[in-house]
Amino acid sequence: MTLHAFDDALQLTAQGSGQYQGLTSPAWWNMVGPFGGVTAAVALQAIMLHPERLGDPISLTVNYASGLVQGAFAVSAQAVRTNRSTQHWLVTLSQTDAQGASAVVLTATAITAVRRDTWSANDLPMPIVPPPEGLVRTHPPAGTVEWLNRYDMRLVSGPIPSRWDGGAASPDPALASLSQLWVRDDPARTLDFAALAALADVFFPRIWLRRAVMVPVGTVSLTVYFHATAAQLRETGNGYLLGQARGQAFCNGYFDQAGQLWSAAGHLLATTHQLVYYKK
């Protein structure tokens, strides 16, 4: 039985307390290095595998210091503080170059927590959109980046521009950089925290939609807040999630994006934000 491509990318070999070795996967390749979502998932996976982990992830912030090169990487995940119901983590990914020098390629912080049943509410109800079954799957053009083939995406609104003519998508700022899509792993895979972290990064760069100009970009920081328990994620199964993202401020080389991921049943599973470099 072959491993699912996502589980393959998440394979880490323990090498001591909180120290792991991993290997980049060609199945997840982006323009430069692996898809940022899968690298965020690897950082989280080091915590998930840690024998001293308390509770489940509630917050993850990943800063991308450099694109990963193909090959091995080292992960260090340290619980720097353990409270009664919360635990605070520092994670770094490093790679060793041909000269034997090790360099940090990613830093992350995370919080895991034991949750209790409390009053709960959702102030961002799922937008009313057509169900995924009635929508056409968006097939990336041949020759584009490999990781796009790892997801079944069905666009609802805010497509990648078909003409790179510098025309704004919408004169309304609330819609100008908004995309909505149904998405799930392909092949289907039961949802867990690592997969949800990766899904938080599936949106194409908002600035491409906003400007219809394909400027070079790269995410520098990604935060995911998890609003579901492990049991709730399992209950979501391998169904489609509705993802929504929009740009906020675009200023002198960096823009930020706010996003949400709902289960098809309308549960807001995660909210996410990222800061993205753009060249011009």
Added chain:
Amino acid sequence: MTLHAFDDALQLTAQGSGQYQGLTSPAWWNMVGPFGGVTAAVALQAIMLHPERLGDPISLTVNYASGLVQGAFAVSAQAVRTNRSTQHWLVTLSQTDAQGASAVVLTATAITAVRRDTWSANDLPMPIVPPPEGLVRTHPPAGTVEWLNRYDMRLVSGPIPSRWDGGAASPDPALASLSQLWVRDDPARTLDFAALAALADVFFPRIWLRRAVMVPVGTVSLTVYFHATAAQLRETGNGYLLGQARGQAFCNGYFDQAGQLWSAAGHLLATTHQLVYYKK
């Protein structure tokens, strides 16, 4: 000449490469420990003071591992990766207890960057609200937490409930946990990155507004994306900023909040998110 209370809280004594010693300030006291905004500002200040800093902050994420107790704390700020135009930081704050044991009370990651002039845009225009001069300053009731006296706040919408009767503020989920206010340091102080980081945390807990129930709360993670250069902050001077915050998901003990801070001229200076513990 006495130091401004904010500058006083930010005083750090260098003790070696990236190592600093600080002291909590009674002027900034919250329920348990100092106001989280000023502690975030201290973490950023350690980076601002670092002799090897490259560029200005674009992103800061602070995880609160514990309330600080009154007294001394140690700050460690390390540049773990320096690229051509970006630099990646790990910061920890620690305190030593009566038994001499040191414990981490805060972790942070940040990115500083040298910005270039590029195409820029704002997809979150400032809401149209009455100017601060025409609004009454919100004076905290006598005996409430001290740090509230450090800000001149003028509420536009979404006040702290006057009756804690469990009644939701609004049946519309888009408004139920929304607050807007004008805010500036008191005494006035020219805006900088540290002050902006602190201002990102001035909003009272969204769950109090949402439920009109005063449940115990505590921010566990705060992210600030800076969308302005140091020069743009200086140009803002010591004027009021318009702050806006709303809750997103409230689930099993944790809720998240998204916020924005505009200059009075309508420049979106920062976007911010936080995850907050609530007891029930």
